[in-house]
Amino acid sequence: MINVGIVGGSGYTAGELIRLLLVHPKTKIDFVFSTSRAGKPVTSVHxxxxxxxxxxxxxxxxxNVDVLFLCTGHGNSTKILQDFTVSPGTKIIDLSRDFRLADNNSFGNRKFIYGLPELQKSAISDADNIANPGCFATAIQLALLPAAHISALENGIHIHGITGSTGAGSSLRDTTHFSWRDNNVSIYKALDHQHVGEVTQSLTQLFPDYNSELNFVPVRGNFSRGIFISAYTESDLSLEQAQSLYEEFYADAPFVHLSEEPLHLKQVVNTNKCLLHLQKENGKLLVTCIIDNLLKGASGQALQNMNLMFKLDEKTALQLKATHF
Incomplete structure (x- = not known):
């Protein structure tokens, strides 16, 4: 059995991770660490x-656990590793953004591998430390990586993304208050979102000459969970060529699927799936992409990475049914 520890146990991502680990046939939860909830039942929060x-x-x-999941807020994972001793033999999966970028992907002797399985499954399988991708970054990358693979992102890229309130975390704030969020949408961090750096890093990995402008407008949605991305760019690819390209690129990606029909968010909520739909209009390739921000965008992907690190089937404990109705 894989002995698991979780730090930052009272948040949304930890709750989803615990739910998955409890039904995983190869894991045992050793501890769920929380400074504010110590001694209380996990079910008092979750x-x-x-x-x-x-x-x-x-x-x-x-x-000395086999794997440690850091479900802390951004900036806190570094502090945890500074304040607590972790065995050199313990693998770490960090769900914050502390170690995602190549110019800041190390802590002491630990080097963190960027954990997008559809991009670098082999590197993840050999890794001891994983920087789990951001939720928006995951969806945007899965929408664009096949095009980057054939250097087909030479023109500007325009992306609109809407996310549920759980993407802002469990702490109460003005923009997650029900009275404000209900029947409401709003733009935030337009053209300056923190996940753009991750996306650019991965696109450049596949397309070294990539220097196109990436215009991302994120939107707060009046629902709890899920991300809906629409991205478009000018392209010489026909729809048939684009579909073949995406199908080939994701042939070994068990959670990524192409749909012939337009997408809606309920198809992926409560799953680790990413669904894609392609459309070609007026010389532009439009890619729509949907994920659950708490699963494929966070805890589900973290568990997928753990499965790969421990040489298990990456689908273990992640074959979940969508809350479609």
Whole structure:
């Protein structure tokens, strides 16, 4: 059995991770660390797990677990590794953005591999430390990587993305308050979102001469979970050529699927799937992409990475049904 530790146990991503690990046939949760909830039942926060676990939040970190998931806020993973001893033999999967970029992907002797399985499955399988991608970054990359693979992103890229309120985390803030969010949408961090750096890094990995402008406008949606991305760029590819390109690129990606029909978000909520739809109009290739921000955009992808690191089937504990109705 893989002995698992979780730090930052009271947030949304930790709750989803615990849910998945409890049904994973090869894992045992050693501890769920939380400074604010120590000694209280995990179900006092993650009430959807009532009846599934008797775990309590821990005030201590076992440094010798097989794998440690850091489900902390951005900037806090570095602090955790500074303040607590972790065995050199413990693998780490970090869900913050602390180690995602190549110019800041190390802590001491630990080097973090960027954990997008559809881009570098082999490197993940050999890694001891993973920087889990951001939710928006995951969806945008999966929409664009096949085109980057054949250097077909020479023109400007325009991206519109809408995300649910869980993408902002579990802490209360003005823009997650029900009265504000309900029946409302708003733009934030337009053309300056923190995930653009991740996307550019990966596109350049496949297309070294990539220097096109990436215009991303993120939007807060009035729903709880999910991300819907629409990206378009001028392209000489026919629709048939684009479909063949995407199908070939994702042939070994069990969670990425092309749809012949237009997408809607309920197809992926509660799953680790990414669904894509391609359209060609007036010389532009339009790619729509949908994921669950808490699963394929966070905890599901983290578990997929763990499966690869421990040489398990990457689909283990991740074959989930969408909440379609």
């Amino acid at each position: 009430q959807d797990l009532l009846g599934d676990t008797n775990l309590e939040f821990s005030s201590e970190i076992n440094p």
